[in-house]
Amino acid sequence: MKINSQDPSDDRKNQPTLSAKHRKKQKRKIHLDIWSVSSSIIILAYILFLVYPVGxxxxxxxxxxxxxxxxxxxxxxxxxxxxxxxxxxxxxxxxxxxxxxxxxxxxxxxxxxxxxxxxxxxxxxxxxxxxxxxxxxxxxxxxxxxxxxxxxxxxxxxxxxxxxxxxxxxxxxxxxxxxxxxxxxxxxxxxxxxxxxxxxxxxxxxxxxxxxxxxxxxxxxxxxxxxxxxxxxxxxxxxxxxxxxxxxxxxxxxxxxxxxxxxxxxxxxxxxxxxxxxxxxxxxxxxxxxxxxxxxxxxxxxxxxxxxxxxxxxxxxxxxxxxxxxxxxxxxxxMPQIYLTYTSFQNTQGMVFQPGYSLNSYAEALNRMGDSILNTIRIPLFALVIVILFAMFISYLAVRRRNKLTSTIDSLSMIPYIVPGTVLGIAFLTSFNTGVAGSGMLAITGTMAILVISFAVRRLPYTIRSSVALLQNIPISIEEAALSLGSSQTNTFFKITVPMMLPGIVAGAILSWITMISELSTSILLYNLNTRTMTVAIYTEVLRGNYGIAAALGTLLSIFTVLSLLLFMKITKSDEISL
The missing domain is CATH 1.10.3720.10 (MetI-like)
Structure with a gap:
């Protein structure tokens, strides 16, 4: 066979070439670490759900x-x-x-x-x-x-x-x-x-x-x-x-x-x-x-x-x-919120306020708008999971792994912070109506997914900025010590860095949550009957003149907000918020 007739000296001649290839493969493997993969996934997500819709x-x-x-x-x-x-x-x-x-x-x-x-x-x-x-x-x-x-x-x-x-x-x-x-x-x-x-x-x-x-x-x-x-x-x-x-x-x-x-x-x-x-x-x-x-x-x-x-x-x-x-x-x-709560307990029939007080507005709101209340909780919750996962990696990349790609990611993350929600709503609605480039892929208009993704994209900056602010105060020497003791990058990130970042992540996530449950400008364009949220329901009930139901829903939304703020204060162990 040909392999048996090969001169042994040829093997020695080929050895340096094989070693060079091996080293090249090893180098490629080193670069394909968790940060390269996460950067690629994040930039792809932003291209798909921000750059493409705006484009x-x-x-x-x-x-x-x-x-x-x-x-x-x-x-x-x-x-x-x-x-x-x-x-x-x-x-x-x-x-x-x-x-x-x-x-x-x-x-x-x-x-x-x-x-x-x-x-x-x-x-x-x-x-x-x-x-x-x-x-x-x-x-x-x-x-x-x-x-x-x-x-x-x-x-x-x-x-x-x-x-x-x-x-x-x-x-x-x-x-x-x-x-x-x-x-x-x-x-x-x-x-x-x-x-x-x-x-x-x-x-x-x-x-x-x-x-x-x-x-x-x-x-x-x-x-x-x-x-x-x-x-x-x-x-x-x-x-x-x-x-x-x-x-x-x-x-x-x-x-x-x-x-x-x-x-x-x-x-x-x-x-x-x-x-x-x-x-x-x-x-x-x-x-x-x-x-x-x-x-x-x-x-x-x-x-x-x-x-x-x-x-x-x-x-x-x-x-x-x-x-x-x-x-x-x-x-x-x-005063408006106080009077809104007071109105919710009045006996109302549409736009007419009747004498006396009752819980009829709440009963009717729960009966007719029960799905809206549920959507106001579950849609932001799904979005919050995405926000937390992306914020963890983006904030770390922005602070610890600064380069052109991560700087681009950090800049892209701030665009939804300043662009009007109505604009992003139109961008999402038109871009994903028939799928990406009309292919049918990601034809999510009219589904819960489009609301979840739009909420996550719009409110991600709050959690990123909070996480970045905390991470900048964490000495990098702690991570270097873990790496010097044999801990992998992935293990160090999830077991050392993330627990230290957790207060900032949670604080930012709660602020993201609060803004998501009160979101109107995007959801008014993307909702349907099955995905209507409380803000959309309040808005439509006001236009219809059902002030009692609108006041009851508004009061419930305020309660959700207060409970979220109390949770924030308990986690941060502070009675105040500073931006």
């Missing part, structure tokens, strides 16, 4: 088989004041709400940090609760209070003959947004103030800079990076909110409502035009995000807080002023 709406906006490539949809939008005016309206509302939220949130956080007064812990919990509820539920509650037949409206009309300004239009939208979103600024600033060293304030005071001057000259510049981050979040939340202007906007049209109505139209929506509007929204969101990052980088600095701010005792008019501001703002912020 699809971009394609629909600029290309059609009939006309080919065209910018006609964008030209139509900017050339007609009816359409472009909605964008201006959204900017007006968002800017006004952001300014008011900054004033209220920063003022309250400063008073909480600098001065001692009774009931601070209770007020802080109420602020947190107000921050976690869905904005459109606040809008609905304000309709009950300041609507044309609202309680406060009727009270002033009957008692004083005064006609109160109603809740509808620009002023109402700004009021609801400001009261719903100022807690986010409070949470950001509250965390930042804990990092300011008291010696800085004492030095300013020794130089005669006190009171309001000290706040403007010293504290405000130190808070600037935090204020910019909070302002971005508030602006994007206001700019992308769909439910509030839909309920109380009436003639005041905003951009998210225009996108929704153009896509879901009674006489047949214009998908291409709606896609063009979605692309405009994405460009605006990314531009604002990039601008905020650029400005924030110029204010970036680090502070070592060796001496926390010392809380002062107050007397006289200053103490009265602090009580009036803190209690007044917080009570106004939570």
């Amino acid at each position: 699809s709406i971009l394609k629909q906006a600029i290309y059609s088989p009939e006309t080919g490539f065209s910018l006609g949809n964008f030209i139509a939008f900017f050339s007609k004041s009816y359409y472009s005016g909605t964008l201006i309206n959204s900017f007006k509302v968002s800017i006004a709400a952001t300014i008011l939220a900054l004033i209220l949130g920063t003022s309250l956080a400063y008073l909480f940090a600098m001065y001692d007064f009774k009931g601070k812990k209770v007020l802080r919990i109420l602020i947190i609760i107000a921050s976690m509820s869905a904005p459109f539920i606040g809008a609905y509650s304000w309709i009950l209070l300041l609507g044309r037949n609202g309680v406060i409206t009727n009270f002033f009309s009957n008692l004083f003959g005064v006609t109160m300004p109603d809740i509808y239009g620009f002023n109402g939208i700004v009021l609801v947004f400001s009261l719903q979103l100022f807690p986010l600024i409070f949470l950001y600033v509250n965390g930042a103030l804990r990092n300011i060293d008291n010696s800085i304030l004492e030095a300013a005071e020794s130089m005669g800079v006190t009171g309001f001057r000290r706040f403007i000259k010293i504290v405000l510049p130190l808070l600037m990076p935090t204020l910019l981050a909070g302002a971005l979040l508030v602006f994007m939340r206001a700019f992308s909110d769909f439910g509030t202007p839909m309920l109380i906007g009436e003639g005041y049209r905003t951009f998210p409502v225009l996108i929704y109505t153009e896509f879901i139209n009674e006489v047949g929506g214009d998908t291409a035009f709606a896609s063009a509007l979605a692309v405009v929204a994405i460009i605006i969101a990314l531009s604002i995000f990039a601008g905020q990052r650029l400005i924030a980088s110029r204010f970036s600095f680090s502070i070592s807080s060796l001496h926390p701010i010392q809380i002062k005792q107050t007397k006289g008019w200053k103490k009265a002023f602090i009580y009036i501001i803190c209690y007044g703002v917080v009570l106004v912020a939570v």
Whole structure:
């Protein structure tokens, strides 16, 4: 045989080549570790469920088989004041709400940090609760209070003959947004103030800079990076909110409502035009995000807080002023939820409130909307499993395995944080209606899967950022010690790193959960009768005038939120949340 006739010297000649091949295979095996595999899976998931849907709406906006490539949809939008005016309206509302939220949130956080007064812990919990509820539920509650037949409206009309300004239009939208979103600024600033060293304030005071001057000259510049981050979040939340202007906007049209109505139209929506509007929204969101990052980088600095701010005792008019501001703002912020709960126990028949109290609204809500309540629990739970798994790996890759690929993953994970939910809803609906590229694969529109995936994609950033923040404080030497003792990378990650990351993962997961159960802008586009959630049910019941059922569902949703917050506080062993 040929193999027997081979010269032994040939084997020796071939040996170095075989060794080189062996080494090459070994090198390839080393690189195909858990991080390479996880990076590939994560980037594939983002390409499939973020890049592809966003790319699809971009394609629909600029290309059609009939006309080919065209910018006609964008030209139509900017050339007609009816359409472009909605964008201006959204900017007006968002800017006004952001300014008011900054004033209220920063003022309250400063008073909480600098001065001692009774009931601070209770007020802080109420602020947190107000921050976690869905904005459109606040809008609905304000309709009950300041609507044309609202309680406060009727009270002033009957008692004083005064006609109160109603809740509808620009002023109402700004009021609801400001009261719903100022807690986010409070949470950001509250965390930042804990990092300011008291010696800085004492030095300013020794130089005669006190009171309001000290706040403007010293504290405000130190808070600037935090204020910019909070302002971005508030602006994007206001700019992308769909439910509030839909309920109380009436003639005041905003951009998210225009996108929704153009896509879901009674006489047949214009998908291409709606896609063009979605692309405009994405460009605006990314531009604002990039601008905020650029400005924030110029204010970036680090502070070592060796001496926390010392809380002062107050007397006289200053103490009265602090009580009036803190209690007044917080009570106004939570008043809609309090009245919503009260309304849920009233005896109502549709839009008519009957004398007396009953549990009929709850009974009817459970009877008619039982599936919605169940969906509100199970759909976010399924999404939460995905969020936790992906957040564990993405946060580790972003902190410990930084390279071009993991940096790309980290950047992609932030896109859903700023892109309006209505836009992602349209992207998912159009992309997966007939499957990927019309192949029938992943034709999940109308199923529970599309809601689970959309919730996970949208709310994943909360858990990632929380996990990253904690992981950055864990010394890498702990993992290196485990590896030096013979532990594998996989074993070290799951048995050493993940347990240390767990508080951050769980805290972020609970915040993701809270935002998922109050999600409306995406689910309103993706739901069907079998996958309707409580937020969708509340919204539809308000439109139908079934206020009792809507109030009962809203109260149940608030209870879910409060229980989630209590769980968060128990796990983090803290009575406050800072962003």
